[in-house]
Amino acid sequence: MPVLYMPIIKSKRGEFAAVRLLNAPTKIQITPLFDVLPPNRFAKKPKSLLDHLSTVAEHAMDAWLPTRPAWVDTFDVGPEIVSGSQVAIEFIVRTMRARGLAVIPVTGFQREPEHDVGVERVVADYRCGIGIRLEEEDLLLPTRIGALLGSCLARFGLEPSSADLIIDFRYLDETPRSLRVDQLARAIRHIPDITEWRQLIVSGSSMPNTLKDVCDRAASGYLERREWHLRLDLQDSSIQRMPSFGDYTTVPPLYSEMDTRMIAKHLGPNVKYTLDGRWFLSRGRSFQEHGGAQYFDIASEIAALPEFRGGAASYGDRFIEERAGRASMKSGNPEQWVTASVNSHISWQIQRLLKH
Secondary structure, eight states: OOOSEEEEEESSHHHHHHHHTSOHHHHTTBOOEEEOOOOOTTSSSOOOHHHHHHHHHHHHHHHSOTTOEEEEEOTTTOSOEEETTEEHHHHHHHHHHHTTOEEEEEEOTTOOHHHHHHHHHHHHHHOOOEEEEEOGGGGSSHHHHHHHHHHHHHHHTOOGGGEEEEEEEEEOOSOOHHHHHHHHHHHHHTSTTGGGSSEEEEEEEOOOSOOTTTOOTTEEEEEEOHHHHHHHHHHTSOOSSOOEEEEOTTSOSSOOOOOTTTSGGGOOOEEEEEOSSEEEEEEOOOHHHHOTTHHHHHHHHHHTSTTOOOTTSOHHHHHHHHHHTTOSSOOOOHHHHHHHHHHHHHHHHHHHHHHO
């Protein structure tokens, strides 16, 4: 059956916790892609890649369901050797599968040869098939897509029925949606045997790495969810196969490594709450000068929205409601608010997709 929703989960504790805290009916409706980030080299005690990937596997095991499929990609890590001859993708897949997770390795057209060697070995051992993650640049010459996909499948000895095609726009800029729909339609028309692929998914996000151009400090604003509008526009197009929906929840899609120690005095609350077709965003002043109690006022602002779904909707909504009513004496920290916003987003997104 087609996947209903693919949330892309960066390998951070707050996002893993958001998945772990989903209620059971919601969890069985999603198929996540675990997007593995490199170790934080600015941490007080930086981890080796081996320790980092082992920890990621443990968090995934706590968050996800045994035997339920999920994809895993090491795009931002690269093909660095982790253990023996195993590169990152092979190590993380083997480690997750040893912990009972039915993960599927992801590759793409421009991946390093070492990455694909690792994918080839786990595909041969687990017979799990692959995910092929295309980027927007791969769609620019649609007449080449068929040949490139054919070469990729041949490399791993697979047919389309054992492969998932993930068209990931990553960051969606302000390109008119009509142009993007046309671009997707052309690309899909040039994919041979489009109905035979195991899954077809389109994903992306309009969440920028910084909110400073969206709203000021101590202010709130709205941001259009271009990925959701793209989904709705695709439903009105005449493509042969309707893709499943994927997004990056409330997290920016582009990996950005920051030394938070250097900018600590500037850091403050950044809260995102998903609405129908847009996000409500609220930014606070610096924690250093104004503290974390700012979150109470932000929670009250969200709870006062006509579209607020109430504490019964999800763990994340309950977290917000409790702080809006001061039922909790703790305002929460940035990681906990990421957990709340991502959990609320996934729960809401499933409900919207079930109605479409």
